[in-house]
Every structure is written in structure tokens, then in C-alpha cells.
Amino acid sequence: MARKQNRLTDFGKTVVKALIEQDMTKTELAAQIGTSPEYLSYILHGVRSGEKYFAPIVAALDLDYRQSNQL
Template sequence: MTEFEKTVRKALIDKEMSISELAKKLGISLTYLYDILNSSRKAEKQKKKILNILDIK
């Protein structure tokens, strides 16, 4: 598990949001989101959106 994925998962728990809810807010598939989280895809724009949605600094 990458540091980015750990950070996102902790924020999801804090906000009581599921990973599928995050994917819906981003307008992407759950599979694509998993690829972003485990660094199979770079997706820098999506990562910035994730940080904004979850209010991660």
C-alpha cells in the first residue's frame, strides 16, 4: 500500500465516505480509482481532485 493510498483511506474513514462514493464524486470508475491509489496510473489531475475532495493538505 502506497503512502498516498494510506492517506486517502484514513481521510475516507474520517469523513465516513466509501471509496465508491469518492469514485462517483470524481466521475471515474472504481477500477480507475484503485489504479490511482496503488500508483498503477499517474493521474496527477485526479490526485489533486482527491486531495481537494477529502480536504487533505
């Protein structure tokens, strides 16, 4: 049986890049937006939509909303 690949979504890649640039961990971001690190990971990998966390993630990382909204 083939193993399911665990790939980041385009939004997930943008978030991870911003985390690296801002020297912030996923755990810190999760705490800041009010979710668990596990759930944040599900959002970044597309397992969960995380719609209610989209705006808080964009704000916490000071991302360009228009660019992020296209992802």
C-alpha cells in the same frame, strides 16, 4: 511463481485514512471526482499515476495539499 503484492502507496494510505475518518467509500469518492472505483484503486495502489485526479481527490477529502504533495 511469486504473486505480486497489492500495496497502497503513501498517498493511497492517506486517502484511505481520510475516507474512514469521513465515513466515505471509495465508490463515493470515485463518483465525486468523475472516475470509476477501479481506476481510483489503480491510483491508490500506484498502478496508474492519476495526475489529473490528484487535485480533485485532495479537494474532495479536504486534505492538506502540501502534505499530500510530498507523498
